[in-house]
Amino acid sequence: MTYEAAADIGIGERASIAKSAVLERSAVIDLEAVRHNVRQFVAIASPAAVMAVVKADAYGHGAVQVARAALDAGAAWLGVAHISEALALRAAGIDAPLLAWLHTHESNFQAAVAAGIDVGISGWELDAVVAAAREQERPARVHLKVDTGLGRNGCTIADWDQLLGQAMDYQDQGLLRVVGIFSHLAVADEPHRPETDEQLAVFREAIAMAEDAGVDTEVRHIANTPATLSRPDSHFDLVRVGLGVYGLSPFEGATSAELGLHPAMTVRTLLSNCKKVPEGQGVSYGLNYRTSEESTLGLVPLGYADGVPRIGTGGPVRVNGVNYPVVGRIAMDQMVIDLGPLTPEAAAELRGAEAVMFGDGSDHGPTADDWAAAAGTNNYEIVTRISQRVPRSYVNEVPAQPASPAGVAAEAKAGAL
Numbered sequence: 001m002t003y004e005a006a007a008d009i010g011i012g013e014r015a016s017i018a019k020s021a022v023l024e025r026s027a028v029i030d031l032e033a034v035r036h037n038v039r040q041f042v043a044i045a046s047p048a049a050v051m052a053v054v055k056a057d058a059y060g061h062g063a064v065q066v067a068r069a070a071l072d073a074g075a076a077w078l079g080v081a082h083i084s085e086a087l088a089l090r091a092a093g094i095d096a097p098l099l100a101w102l103h104t105h106e107s108n109f110q111a112a113v114a115a116g117i118d119v120g121i122s123g124w125e126l127d128a129v130v131a132a133a134r135e136q137e138r139p140a141r142v143h144l145k146v147d148t149g150l151g152r153n154g155c156t157i158a159d160w161d162q163l164l165g166q167a168m169d170y171q172d173q174g175l176l177r178v179v180g181i182f183s184h185l186a187v188a189d190e191p192h193r194p195e196t197d198e199q200l201a202v203f204r205e206a207i208a209m210a211e212d213a214g215v216d217t218e219v220r221h222i223a224n225t226p227a228t229l230s231r232p233d234s235h236f237d238l239v240r241v242g243l244g245v246y247g248l249s250p251f252e253g254a255t256s257a258e259l260g261l262h263p264a265m266t267v268r269t270l271l272s273n274c275k276k277v278p279e280g281q282g283v284s285y286g287l288n289y290r291t292s293e294e295s296t297l298g299l300v301p302l303g304y305a306d307g308v309p310r311i312g313t314g315g316p317v318r319v320n321g322v323n324y325p326v327v328g329r330i331a332m333d334q335m336v337i338d339l340g341p342l343t344p345e346a347a348a349e350l351r352g353a354e355a356v357m358f359g360d361g362s363d364h365g366p367t368a369d370d371w372a373a374a375a376g377t378n379n380y381e382i383v384t385r386i387s388q389r390v391p392r393s394y395v396n397e398v399p400a401q402p403a404s405p406a407g408v409a410a411e412a413k414a415g416a417l
């Protein structure tokens with residue numbers, strides 16, 4: 001269809017095209033799973049509040065939908081990396097407290113101040129944010145970030161006193177309000193490592209220095225998902241939870257289920273083709289795989305343009321209740337599974353069958369963790385990289401009756417490490 005013809009089609013036809021695209025291939029996001037996970041973290045973190053981290057389009061799940069579900073379930077804050085991501089949430093009508101922490105000289109601090117977006121400050125941003133506050137005639141809301149050991153963003157402890165002094169000067173002039181002090185952990189997903197203790201000690205020192213400088217913050221925050229689960233002493237006033245909101249485990253030795261979390265994303269499609277082939281049939285570019293006997297090949301219409309890692313050969317795809325490893329190279333649009341010897345009738349029947357790349361893992365179905373293992377990466381990357389070529393669809397958009405707070409608390413504590 002040409003672009004002109006596409007522009008001519010009516011709303012009904014467009015809806016039916018969108019519906020068939022979703023039926024063909026989709027990332028289905030269960031918003032009740034998101035709400036469940038957030039309720040777990042609210043219970044675990046209490047009395048600290050929860051910031052749902054919805055950067056990178058909510059790790060691929062859809063920032064606006066996840067943000068609304070997370071707020072429904074008790075998250076008090078939202079967090080993103082970029083001001084542009086925060087502005088998109090404000091444009092969708094979301095007015096919850098919202099922090100953006102990663103900037104460049106081209107970041108739109110004016111828009112952030114105008115939209116009441118909190119801005120993370122490592123040092124150099126302070127003057128630019130104050131200039132924006134002057135322009136907007138409105139005090140900026142800032143969270144001062146200290147580098148406690150991660151070596152990325154944040155002010156070094158050596159420069160911290162100076163940053164505190166500058167920020168307090170500006171606060172005294174009514175140009176900003178120091179809302180928070182924060183930092184980020186490097187190895188909380190490996191709870192046995194000593195560096196988390198060292199980072200927490202530096203963070204406590206930074207807080208003490210801030211108090212000495214007269215800073216009176218609303219929130220001090222350093223914990224991510226793994227720290228929230230494994231280090232109650234890292235909770236302070238607020239925890240910033242990303243991965244856990246999506247129901248995924250940050251720990252190598254623990255599944256989502258063991259942590260009481262529900263994975264929210266299922267990537268599914270339909271088998272495009274299913275055909276009998278002889279022994280020795282080569283599969284996909286490079287012919288790196290050959291059938292060891294007469295067999296049946298299933299063609300899965302998902303490839304690296306959809307976000308499947310090209311290196312992930314061997315990752316599982318579930319058809320008819322069985323997990324089959326992907327064989328041969330993963331291509332831009334497609335990948336292949338070897339279904340073994342089937343009758344021609346059985347093969348024909350499987351054409352159009354549902355194929356699940358990963359989901360919540362119930363009934364031993366494939367998970368984002370399985371794909372992370374196949375691709376030598378982590379589950380963060382697997383869900384985040386599912387591209388916009390795969391339409392998102394949402395289930396359970398409307399909240400169910402909330403569970404009793406006591407029940408949620410007991411379940412959450414049982415799931416925590």
Ligand SMILES: Cc1ncc(COP(=O)(O)O)c(C=O)c1O
Nearest residue numbers: 053184224225226240241242243
């Ligand atoms: C500054 C900051 N805080 C919190 C998070 C959330 O981390 P996690 O997804 O492990 O909860 C991230 C994500 O990388 C982050 O960059």
